[in-house]
Amino acid sequence: MNKRFFTTYIFIWIIVILAMGGIIFFSFRAFDVDNIEGAEETKTYDYHFVMIVEDAESPFWKAVYDSAREEGEKNGALVEMLGENINEDYSVSELLEIAIYQKVDGILLAPSLEENIEELINEAVEEDIPVVTLMSDVHTSNRQTFVGISKYNLGEKYGEELVSVINDEILQEDENDEEIDVVFLEPKRDIYSQNEQIFSGIIRTVNIPNVDLKSIEVNNVSVFGSEEFIRNIMMETSEEVDVVVCVDMTQTESTLQAVIDFNKVGDIRIIGYFVSETILDAIEKGVIEASFVVDTNEIGEESIHSLIEKYKNNRVTDYISINIEMIDASNVQEYREKLTENNEERSDEDN
Amino acid sequence: MKITKDRFSEMSIRTKVVITVLLCSVALLTSNYVMYTKINDTISRIDSVYETNVSLNDFANTLENVQSSMFTYLNTKNSTALEDYYRYEAEYRGMSEQLNKESVNNDIKLMEKTIYFLSEEYLKIVSETIEAKRGRNINKYNATYEEATKIYEYLNEYINSLNSEQFLNNSNSYTLLLDSLQEFELSSIIFMLVITAMNVAFLLFILRNLMQPLQDLVISANEVAGGNLDIELVEPHSKDEVGVVTTAFNSMVVSIQDYITKFRDKIEQENEMKEKEFQMETHLKDAQLKYLQAQINPHFLFNTLNAGAQLAMMEDAEKTCLFIENMADLFRYNVQKLEKNATLKEEMQVVDNYMYIINVRFSNEISYKKQFSNIILEKIEVPSMIIQPLIENAVNYGIRDIDWPGKIEIEVLEEADEYIVIIKDNGKGIKPEIIKSIEDGLYKNSSKSNSTGIGLTNVINRLKLFYGKEDVFSIQSEGPGKGTKVYIYIPKEYDRINTEKTEIKEVQGGEGDV
Numbered sequence: 001m002n003k004r005f006f007t008t009y010i011f012i013w014i015i016v017i018l019a020m021g022g023i024i025f026f027s028f029r030a031f032d033v034d035n036i037e038g039a040e041e042t043k044t045y046d047y048h049f050v051m052i053v054e055d056a057e058s059p060f061w062k063a064v065y066d067s068a069r070e071e072g073e074k075n076g077a078l079v080e081m082l083g084e085n086i087n088e089d090y091s092v093s094e095l096l097e098i099a100i101y102q103k104v105d106g107i108l109l110a111p112s113l114e115e116n117i118e119e120l121i122n123e124a125v126e127e128d129i130p131v132v133t134l135m136s137d138v139h140t141s142n143r144q145t146f147v148g149i150s151k152y153n154l155g156e157k158y159g160e161e162l163v164s165v166i167n168d169e170i171l172q173e174d175e176n177d178e179e180i181d182v183v184f185l186e187p188k189r190d191i192y193s194q195n196e197q198i199f200s201g202i203i204r205t206v207n208i209p210n211v212d213l214k215s216i217e218v219n220n221v222s223v224f225g226s227e228e229f230i231r232n233i234m235m236e237t238s239e240e241v242d243v244v245v246c247v248d249m250t251q252t253e254s255t256l257q258a259v260i261d262f263n264k265v266g267d268i269r270i271i272g273y274f275v276s277e278t279i280l281d282a283i284e285k286g287v288i289e290a291s292f293v294v295d296t297n298e299i300g301e302e303s304i305h306s307l308i309e310k311y312k313n314n315r316v317t318d319y320i321s322i323n324i325e326m327i328d329a330s331n332v333q334e335y336r337e338k339l340t341e342n343n344e345e346r347s348d349e350d351n
Numbered sequence: 352m353k354i355t356k357d358r359f360s361e362m363s364i365r366t367k368v369v370i371t372v373l374l375c376s377v378a379l380l381t382s383n384y385v386m387y388t389k390i391n392d393t394i395s396r397i398d399s400v401y402e403t404n405v406s407l408n409d410f411a412n413t414l415e416n417v418q419s420s421m422f423t424y425l426n427t428k429n430s431t432a433l434e435d436y437y438r439y440e441a442e443y444r445g446m447s448e449q450l451n452k453e454s455v456n457n458d459i460k461l462m463e464k465t466i467y468f469l470s471e472e473y474l475k476i477v478s479e480t481i482e483a484k485r486g487r488n489i490n491k492y493n494a495t496y497e498e499a500t501k502i503y504e505y506l507n508e509y510i511n512s513l514n515s516e517q518f519l520n521n522s523n524s525y526t527l528l529l530d531s532l533q534e535f536e537l538s539s540i541i542f543m544l545v546i547t548a549m550n551v552a553f554l555l556f557i558l559r560n561l562m563q564p565l566q567d568l569v570i571s572a573n574e575v576a577g578g579n580l581d582i583e584l585v586e587p588h589s590k591d592e593v594g595v596v597t598t599a600f601n602s603m604v605v606s607i608q609d610y611i612t613k614f615r616d617k618i619e620q621e622n623e624m625k626e627k628e629f630q631m632e633t634h635l636k637d638a639q640l641k642y643l644q645a646q647i648n649p650h651f652l653f654n655t656l657n658a659g660a661q662l663a664m665m666e667d668a669e670k671t672c673l674f675i676e677n678m679a680d681l682f683r684y685n686v687q688k689l690e691k692n693a694t695l696k697e698e699m700q701v702v703d704n705y706m707y708i709i710n711v712r713f714s715n716e717i718s719y720k721k722q723f724s725n726i727i728l729e730k731i732e733v734p735s736m737i738i739q740p741l742i743e744n745a746v747n748y749g750i751r752d753i754d755w756p757g758k759i760e761i762e763v764l765e766e767a768d769e770y771i772v773i774i775k776d777n778g779k780g781i782k783p784e785i786i787k788s789i790e791d792g793l794y795k796n797s798s799k800s801n802s803t804g805i806g807l808t809n810v811i812n813r814l815k816l817f818y819g820k821e822d823v824f825s826i827q828s829e830g831p832g833k834g835t836k837v838y839i840y841i842p843k844e845y846d847r848i849n850t851e852k853t854e855i856k857e858v859q860g861g862e863g864d865v
Contacts, residue, residue, distance in 0.1 A: 013549060017378075048454035048464075078454045078461075085462055086512035098505055102468040 045078035049307060050102075052082050052095045053110040053134070059276050060249060060296060061110070064134065067300030068108065075308045077105070096120040100127055106307040109143075110134045117141075130310050132303045135294075145306040147299055147320045154292065154324055155201015158245060161271055161290050161326060162206050165243055169269070170210075180208075182243045184215040185230065185251050198247050218251060227254040234258040241268050249274035252291065256282050275327055275335070283332045290328035298322050363591045364561060371557045375550040382546055386539045390532065397528045403517045406446075411510045413443045414470075418503050421477050425484050425496060436481065440474060447471070459520065462513045466506065473502040564593045568600055580608050649686045653679060674711050677704040684735075691735055692817075695763070695772075695841075696728035698738040702761065705739050709746055717750055717757040726763050731770055731841060734817045737810045741774050741837050744807060749778025749835050772839040780828040780835050789826060818845045 051068060053061045065081050072079035082095045090098070092112035099107055100123055107124055109131055111117045121131050121141040130144040137146040166180050184202065186195055199215050206213060218229050230251065234241075244259075246252040252272030256279070259268050265287050272279060272291040282288040302320045309315045327335050362370070416439040424432040447470040451463040476499045483492035567585045574582045584601045587594035656679040663672035681704040684697070699721065706719045742759065750757035760775040781789075789807060814823040820842065828835040 013553070017549075042455045042457055042460070045454040045456070078456055080461060085458055085516060086508055087515065088508045088512075090508075094505075097501070098465070098469070101472045101502060101505070102465050 045072075045076055047072075047075075047077035047105040047307075047311065049077050049079045049106040049108065049304065050082040050095075050099050050104045051079060051108040052092055052099065054092050054112045056081050056084060058249065060274055060294075063296035064300045064303075067297040068304050069300075071301045071304040075304065077304065077308065079108075079304065093117060093120055096124065100124050100129065103127065104129060105311075107131045108134055108303050108307075111136050111138050130307055132306055134299060134303060144310060144316050145303070145318060145320060147303045147306070147322065149294055149322050149324055151195060151197035152201045154247070155198035155203075156205050157201075157292060157324055157326065158198060158247075158271060159202040159205020161292075161328075162202060162243065162245065163208065165269055165271065165289050166206070166208055166211055169242055180211045180242050182206075182211060182213045182245065183233070183241050184213065184245045185233075185247070185255065186215050186217045187248050187251065195247060202245070218248075227257075230254045231258050231261075234262050234264075243269045243271065246270065246272045249276065249279075252288070253278055256288060259287065275339075280327070280332055280336060283327060283329060286329060290326050293325050293327055295323045295325060362589075364593065367557060367561065367591065371554060375553060378546050378550065379543075382539075382542055386535075386542070389535060393528055393532050393535070397525060397532075400521045400525045400528065401518075404514060404521060407510060407514045407517060410443075410446050411507065411514070413439055413446060414503070414506060414510070417443050417474075417477065418500070421480060421496075421499070424481065425492060428484065433481075436477075440477070443470070444474060459513065459516055462509060462516065466509050466513065469502060469506050469509065473499060473506055476502060560589075561591075561593060564589070564597055568593075568597055571600065571604075575604060575607075580604065580611070649682075652682055656682070670711075674708065677707045680704045681708065681739075692732055693735040694729045695731040695733050695738075695770075698733055698735070699723075699728060699761070701736075701739045702742050705742060706759070717746065717759060720758070720760045722760065722762045724763065724765060726765050726770065728763070733841065734813045737814060737839070738772070738774070740807065740810050741839075745774060745776040745778065745835065745837070749776040749780070751778075753778055768843050770841040770843070772841065774837040774839075775834065777834040780831045780833045781826060782831065783828075786826045786828060790824070814839065818842055820845070 049068075049072060051061075051065055055061060056065075065079070069079045071077075082099055083090050091114060092109070093114045093116050096107070096109070096117070097120065100120065107129055109121070111121075111133055118138050118141045121138060121143050124131050125142040125144075131141075132145045132147060133143050134146075135148045137143075137148060139146070162182065166182070169180055184199055186199060203213060216233060227250070231254075234255075244255050246255055249272075252270070252274065253276065255270055255272070259265055259270065270282075270288045272288050273293075275283075275291055275293045279288060279291050283291060299322055302322070306317055306320065309317070325335075417436065420432050420435040420439055423429060424436055447467055450467040450470075451460040452467050453460070454464065455461065476495050480492045480495040480499055483495060564585070564587065571582050571585055582604065584604065585597055587597040587601075656675055660672050660675040660679065663669075663675055681701060684701045684704070706717070710717055710719070738761075742761075745759055746757075750759070755777070758775075758777045760773075762771075762773040762775070764771045764773070789811075811824050815821060818841065823840050823842075825838045825840075826835065827838070
């Protein structure tokens with residue numbers, strides 16, 4: 001018995017030592033920081049493009065950036081949202097300068113209203129850096145391509161929706177037979193955004209009597225100015241407004257919030273711009289009638305595509321028109337699902 | 352495995368313990384070394400974690416130096432400032448060369464690229480500025496100075512941001528390393544505990560291996576101590592010290608068994624020999640007795656003596672007749688009373704007979720006195736043949752060969768619980784050593800002539816046996832020439848032992864009274 005015990009004993013010893021050795025070994029490996037640090041494989045790209053926008057944090061530009069980056073990956077181009085990594089808030093022109101000094105391979109630019117934008121664009125082009133403008137154009141500059149929407153076209157679409165809303169409103173309130181007051185909230189006028197084109201489009205499309213259509217310029221002086229401004233308008237003209245038309249996401253959300261706060265849901269109808277969770281919810285609940293959205297994927301893809309085309313085939317397109325989609329109660333679910341799908345795809349890629 | 356087991360059992364205890372301890376120590380040391388190495392490794396990694404930040408700080412400082420030396424030079428056209436500028440510019444360029452210049456999908460590396468290109472541009476413009484200053488082109492150097500400063504500010508911003516990014520990264524690495532260190536410490540502790548437990552278990556196993564034989568030995572030893580020598584001998588399991596002890600113990604048990612057997616045999620042998628000796632003596636005595644008896648037929652003796660007495664009477668030899676009658680009485684008493692008890696009166700009678708005979712032989716040289724007080728002697732029971740032998744001794748050893756007239760006295764006293772018989776003579780006396788040896792029962796009288804053959808030792812022994820006590824007899828003598836006194840102490844109360852074995856029929860006068 002003694003011998004058997006001895007043998008078993010030694011055997012157990014060996015097993016335990018091996019087990020402990022294994023544990024130690026693997027704990028070495030598992031906690032080797034190198035493994036964690038070097039998890040990403042570094043990839044070198046052929047092109048370095050930068051995207052310069054004023055409000056990089058907005059969901060709109062984020063979506064555009066994501067799709068641009070995706071498109072860039074497919075074509076060996078690294079797309080950087082310039083200014084993301086630094087603490088200081090640089091203006092569009094400052095970022096543009098940095099991009100020029102850096103000698104990047106291409107610039108996607110959503111121009112701001114600064115004076116020297118045109119000059120800087122030209123400087124970049126001189127340094128052999130192609131520039132693609134997004135959503136707003138500086139058509140006097142030497143920019144290669146403009147990717148955006150026709151504001152007039154947008155206005156027409158707004159007009160169509162407005163017509164159906166007004167008709168609905170008339171049906172509901174036909175007793176009173178009053179005027180229908182429509183307020184068009186216009187962001188600050190500037191030479192680039194051409195928002196007055198939208199208003200023109202609306203006016204041309206809405207040919208209904210008893211409709212008072214007026215445009216109010218929203219003062220964007222301070223960062224939060226539009227929200228305050230809209231509240232003020234609400235307070236002043238709340239009795240008289242039936243429909244509010246917004247062509248900006250922030251304005252849409254501010255108006256939405258004001259309508260809710262002033263308890264005017266149902267009384268004041270909103271036609272908005274862009275889609276966020278808030279806006280989608282509102283559409284679902286019927287607080288917002290409809291919202292117009294530009295296909296951000298398309299913007300990202302087309303803009304990169306145009307740069308690549310320039311490099312690979314030296315082909316340049318001046319204007320690329322992007323689809324405008326209208327989201328209302330009928331297709332909000334569908335849109336939501338599509339959005340979730342896209343997000344999942346994106347998050348898979350990010351990992 | 353078997354080979355190892357055999358080799359293992361052959362080792363001495365010291366070797367076994369040393370090997371065990373060595374194995375355990377090796378295990379502990381190895382694990383310690385491994386852990387120490389790993390911990391050191393991790394610590395040095397932690398140390399180097401913030402290196403990138405330190406070097407970035409240096410980088411930023413150098414940049415500042417370039418800018419400020421340029422500024423100083425522009426301000427003062429100081430040649431020291433110019434030298435400084437060249438020096439710092441070279442330094443800065445060297446540092447920026449270290450940065451990443453490729454377009455890679457890593458935020459930090461991308462920032463490095465930005466910094467690199469910005470630095471290139473910066474240095475270009477700064478050198479233009481310096482040139483312009485040297486060429487005294489005020490407008491140019493003012494303009495380029497502004498541009499350089501603008502780029503300088505961009506650069507600083509980027510370097511700061513990179514520093515922050517790096518710091519974040521490094522902190523993460525630091526935290527990771529710390530965590531891994533702690534995890535490692537935990538698993539080390541567990542590992543140490545397991546190794547220790549294994550060591551303890553191993554030690555216990557070895558101890559069991561050592562102790563088991565000892566315990567078996569203890570059990571066996573206890574058995575032997577309890578008197579059971581027929582134990583099953585324990586086989587020694589190993590050849591170490593304990594095995595040696597076990598073997599020795601077994602040998603001891605076997606030796607003891609042997610010894611006991613031999614001893615028993617020896618005792619048996621001795622007993623046999625003693626028995627033989629005894630038998631020899633008995634036979635001898637038997638032979639002596641028979642020889643004597645053959646020589647003396649009691650009937651014949653009595654008849655012959657009686658006839659002699661009658662003859663003497665017929666011849667009117669009254670003294671002769673009396674003499675022969677005394678002889679007859681004496682011999683009759685000798686033969687009849689050999690194994691019966693007697694009364695004191697009967698014993699005294701015999702003494703009378705004897706003394707008469709003696710006085711005839713010695714021509715009345717020995718005076719003989721008796722003093723019995725008022726004691727009724729018939730009532731006192733004594734063993735037979737005790738007084739006469741004592742008188743005989745007094746005669747043979749005390750009175751014989753003395754120059755002065757011999758006297759023998761017998762006195763019988765009565766005390767509270769005993770009678771005392773005193774036999775006195777005024778003879779040679781006895782030396783104290785001889786008295787002592789007599790009383791101890793060790794005295795052997797070598798001569799067998801001139802006596803009835805019943806020795807003093809025999810008398811004393813029979814007295815002791817009869818009365819069942821030790822102090823029945825004592826001798827006193829004041830020394831040579833001073834006489835002897837013999838005391839017999841007869842207790843009044845004693846347990847009667849049946850000392851009568853066979854009754855010899857009383858011979859009354861013998862066959863055929865005339």
